[in-house]
Amino acid sequence: MRPSPTLILRISITLLIAAMLGGLAGYLQISREPVIAANYPVRSGNPPLRFLIVAPAQDNSFWTQVYRGASEAAARLNVTVEMQGARRASVEELVQLIDMAAAAQVDGIITQGVEDASLAAVMTKAANRGIPVITVETDITGSPTRRLAYVGTDNYQAGRLAAEELILRTGGEAVIGIVRGHLGPEESDLRLQGFRDALTMAPNMRIVAVAESQLNRNVAGRKALQILQQYPEVTALYATTEVDSIGVAQAVATVTGSRDILVVGWRSEQGWAEEPLSNLVRVSMVEDPAAMGRVAVEVLEAYLRRDVRPDRELSTPVTVKSRGRHL
């Protein structure tokens, strides 16, 4: 039997409505999805404190850890933390980034202290604008510094510890090459100063070369190789930062076999284990940069919100890890 026109009509109308409503609903659903929507409000009603970490280098494992710790604390304390790093590790860029941050009126700056007049000036400027600055890893010790606090290792004492451990491991007799990454003059590098000062106790320990790596592991590796080639008598290498330690370890790995080089390095607690050559660094000064970031943020937050003035220097613990046989 042929279906009646009425039935067809009814079905048609039903289909029509279904199709139209479906299309309409689909269209509504799809068109409601934001595409180029301005989803990120520039300023919320009660903007949290904005802290900026100005790192001396980009993709630096130490500063990455600092940022991680800072972020944890920031999430806990309802503040925001960003990080900017100098493209090429230089004091000028560091200064400019801090200056920009000050101009951008961030609420607090976390950076590395470098013994540099322009850095001191920019810190002063920031402080004059009411922006507290926390130094991490290394402090700036120049006289008119306006930094709020230093959070990090007591570098001088740690340098001494490293030297003492090296003396112990070598029996007080070693030819030492040094690769240092910290920006600023050698005189202000407390890790180096402490190391040097401790070595004065052992007359047979002598430093033959000090090279600067500009916080770049490739540069550090190259410098270490240069030292090893230039001074065949070198028996120990001292790297003052984690980045330098990795570079030196790589260099030592290329020449090892003929010579037994004792590497003394610095590393962070979190980032080290992943490095394949970490076992080449026999003596390591282990810091906790995440704790530093965390403490820095906490200090800033307490200062800005509750007006808690911190200690000038907040030392975080450093441990000496020594592996391999003693002489």
Place this chain on the structure above:
Amino acid sequence: MRLTTVQARLMATMMLIVLLLSAFALQMFTHSRGTANMYQERLADLVRVAELTQAVDEAARTLGQLATDPAAGQTEARFAALRSEIYRLRRELPQATVSRTGAKLMVDLDNMTDSFLVEAGAAIHAFRAANLDRYYEHDREAATIARYVRETADRLLAAELEAFSEVYPEVLERDQLLQRIALTVLAAVSLIVVVAAWSFARSVTDPLQALAGAARRIAGGDLTGPPVPVGVDEEIKVLGQAFNQMQESLRRHMEELASKAELERRLRHEEMENLQMQSLLREAELRALQSQVNPHFLFNTLNMVAKTALIEGADRTCGLLETVADLLRYSLRAPDRPVTLGEEVAQVRRYMTIQQERFRDRIRFRCDIDEPALAVTIPCLMVQPLVENAVMHGIGSREQGGTVELTVRRAGDRVQVVVADDGVGIPENRLAALIEGTAEVNARGHTTGLGLYNVRRRIELFYRDQATFRIESAPGRGTRCLIELPYHVDPHTAGADHDQTGGENRAHPGG
């Protein structure tokens, strides 16, 4: 509104389609409008950022010119204008960005602009105080910040544009999807509109076609078809119902016509029969009149002629004429009135007298009558036709003549009348035909008109089965007719002669 009329259904469907399509189109329009607006807004955001950067640049340049420009007042005024422009642009800065980085940079930009204005204000202040060292210091700082502003703005624009370019394929994809949906919906709607239109057309044309077919059928004269399906549409239903009613009433009408025609035909038939009957009756009447008038006239004339013959002295002629007149008078009596056998015998004698006068010696008549039997009542003209038959057929055609013998006998309560002749006799098959009344008789002029069949039939009707009538005949040897009757005397027949006289008297005026 009930959706039974074509118009209502059509309107409802079309309205629904139009409504939904409109909603769809409106949604599409709104969406495209929204998208366009969004693009425009994002673009306007970026333009504002660029404008702010330009204004800050311009302000920084103006600030730098302050010390070197001789018209410091104008420069300051220009700077003031730029500053209010910067304030305005800052207020108009977008409140949200596409990228997360953009939001941060937007805050930075705003704050940097603020810092710039602070430094610039300090520079202006120092300039006014003629402290050029401080002015230069702040001017340099302001210029640095202006550079930062530009850098930040560049980074902001880059971040925003990057976010744009990241989502752009998504936008394209979505737009294509929406386009496809729109096309699909359009196609579906078109298809459904076509189906609906077809269905509508069918719902209208199907009943109409049925109507047309039925109309053609009826036009061809066939009214017996089933009623047309009326469908659901009000208009068509009305049409179909009207048509069906028309067909029904037409059929009834036709049936009435047919029955009327049948009735008429029957009536006409009956009328015709009536007419025939009437004409027959009239003819019978006419014949009766003829047969009434003529015999009476003849009878009177005969009487007159008989008187004349007596006066002229022709006694024999007179006697004959009187006999003929008697013969005629007997014949003219009411035929349904019974007579006595004696009267009938007398009639037979008169008839034979006439015949003997005609045939002379060729006919001999012998009577053997048992007198007491003559009182029996019989239908008239029962014996005389038998005698006449014997004379005309038995003896009349015989050259040598013959003898007719009438015998009446009474035996108990039965009376036997025998008429016998010795003439030519009747062949066996003709005898049967004569008795059954199917034989042709062409002996006009010589007879009184009644035959054997007539006699037999009257005997049957009169006596039922109490009488017998028999004819025995052998060719060349003669015929013998025998009637056997029950002896029955009707007292009324005693006055038969009186009646006869009355009839005679009645006839005279007519003569």
